[in-house]
Amino acid sequence: MVAHFVRLKLTLLANTLRRSVWQTIGLAVALLYGLTVITFLVGAAVVGGRADPALTGQVLTVVGAAVVLGWWVVPLFAFGVDSTLDPLRFATYAIPRRRLLAGLAAAGAVSVPAVVTLLAGLGAAFAWASDPVALLAALLGAVAAFALCVVGSRATTTLLAPLLDSRRYREILMVVAIVPLLAVGPFFAWLGSSADRQVDGSGVTVTTTGPGEELLSGITTLAGIASWTPFGAPWALAGAVHDGAWPAALARLAVVVVTLAAAVVVWDRSLARTLVTPRGDGAATASRRGLGWFARVPATPTGAVAARCATYWVRDPRYAASLALVPLLPVVLVAVALSSGAGTELFLVVAPTAAFILGIGLSNDVGYDNTAFALHVAAGVPGRADRWGRVIPVAVVGVPLVVAFAVAAVLVSGRWDALPAVLGTSLGVLGVGVGVSSVASARLVYPVPKPGESAFKTPQGATVATMVAQAVAFAIVAVLTAPTVVLALLGLFGVGSGYGWAALAVGLVSAVVALVVGVRWGARVYERRQPELLAQVTAFS
């Protein structure tokens, strides 16, 4: 039975590869990436283990704990990351639950992330190469941690499946998930600045403990806590063995065994419940009175498309997630500025960055429509109406927002002289971004999460195609905004205040020209390629 499941999983994988060459390339890239990560990790662990085993053990514990935690939590946000062997699909086959459990566990171990985790764990164990007993404990710990990853992730997803089935919770969860993701940046900035100051030696601030030791003691504390949690315990086994602290080693082993057993029991129970509970959208249906934006726009095709897009920006979590990113940007930058001491002038990039996100966000709008786009084709929506309709909501929200960000940044940093340069750059980036997107979304369609899927779910094999498409769009935006940016930089760094005003003028003109030309060109391409666009999005689904 276990062999059956593994073979099923491999067959499914092989069949997805047969569907398109991009998916094969995607898998190859994923494997290559995984191998690079493994090589790097193992190398770092081995070198570190030779230099300072205690510290390396602590770092491994912290990183390992994060990996296990990731396995448990990430699938909840990116639900359906691996739904190829959804337990519900086996509900109609009379498979004894024990064997189903074993089979699903084995199949869960057959995936790129699982193989990478296992290999990296086993490889990192060789940090203890100088101490054979500790090495043995580390290898055992790596296998145990791997089991915890696979079983634990199944347990949490199966346990919370009823909750995840409700569209409401899923969507809220998804938007909320952005916050910790954004916190990653400031965290690394803090880490980096601590390391910087450590290397710097002299140190700007003189305290009782130097900033470098602060980092080290931080890791020691973190490792001390993590090693007693279910996530870090397997990774901390070897450290305890190395120190000869046998009671601690045994206790950590106990933590691992108990957790594993608990996870199996939880998984088993929830699986039993899942198999007899048909899936359905249990959430109360959301109700909205009236027509919303549709009652407020002019009664034209352009107005209709604008109303639909505005509604989607708020109501579709895939859009809402990127919209939520924009107001969070300044917060993140404040954190970076405070923790790294980069100074408040960093705020000056907030407005151009927000403009870039808003402008480029439109570049795959037809991809986001998915096959619902058929309505536009069936109705023969004119290219102008389709393009302007998609641009208008972004422009209406984007222009005041970007101007507000620019003024606020100037206010905080006290660089009033920078206002024309910042405004010019931001509005230029917004206009050029929207203009380029209008052509790009009629020209290049790439797979994105389907409506109703998690915004974090990357369609298999899409990565390479997506990266190429985005890189092309980014490059064009960069080239077209280069004159504005150069003038703005000249103005900012005090070559002459005239440059700032020149940046404003060039930025505004390039924005308007790019917008008008982009929309017109996009409209022409769109009218010629309507059925082809539909055929492409149909091929994704």
Add this chain to the structure above:
Amino acid sequence: MTCSGITLYGGRVSTPTFPSTPDLPPPDPAAALSVRGLWKRFGDKIAVAGIDLDVPAGSFFGLVGPNGAGKTTSLSMATGLLRPDFGTAAVHGTDLWARPDEAKAMLGILPDGLRLFDRLTGAQLLTYAGLLHGLDRATVADRTEDLLRAMDLVADRDNLVVDYSAGMTKKIALAGAMIHAPRVLVLDEPFEAVDPVSAANIRDILRRYVDDGGTVVVSSHVMDLVQRMCSHVAIIAGGHVLDVGTVDAVRGEQSLEDRFVDLVGGRKGSEGLEWLRTSSGSS
């Protein structure tokens, strides 16, 4: 700077429109929908291999065929959703690929297996469809109310379409296809997942529409339904039209279902499945 034929995903796209080919007979201008020599290939598989059809104006036209016969592909090409590799389509004499705006204004389409803008409420979706077709606000508002009532969706007008059941989704999509009062309705599997009461209501609506001079094309694989409902029928299989005409002419003395099975073939009988008989039930 035109970069024709470049796509990031899927097959190659041929951008130019098709030259009208001299060896095809011209489409029948009197027909509501007239297609000539439609061809479509997906990879190695030929989905539609040269289909000619004339749907008479004012007819209730059934398109039947086994799974994978090319029904959906043919209808997509006849309505402008899919560009044929070869062949032409005309709506009331207007070439669909040469003058798409005029032709599409006369067409109401219910595609099968495609999504809707389902983050809109039912009322919003109908309004959206109406405005996209260029109707004025008052007309859209009136027709939205009428259609919601006809489809029995008034209670769910302010709910998101994503929360609708399969049958309700079908009904709101059908309403969206009708809002601009098209002269020809092309409906792919309109009765799938629709409950019997709603299906009867929809049949009444369609029949009235035909009585008032409209033309309906439905695809289905429920033969009984087509025999009772349609005036004309075309049987297609393997990408070819096997027979076409009035329902009575096509079926002759037989039922449509028997005639269909005769034409398409592939009946197997149940030999070879003896083990399926339960031991207690078989004598």
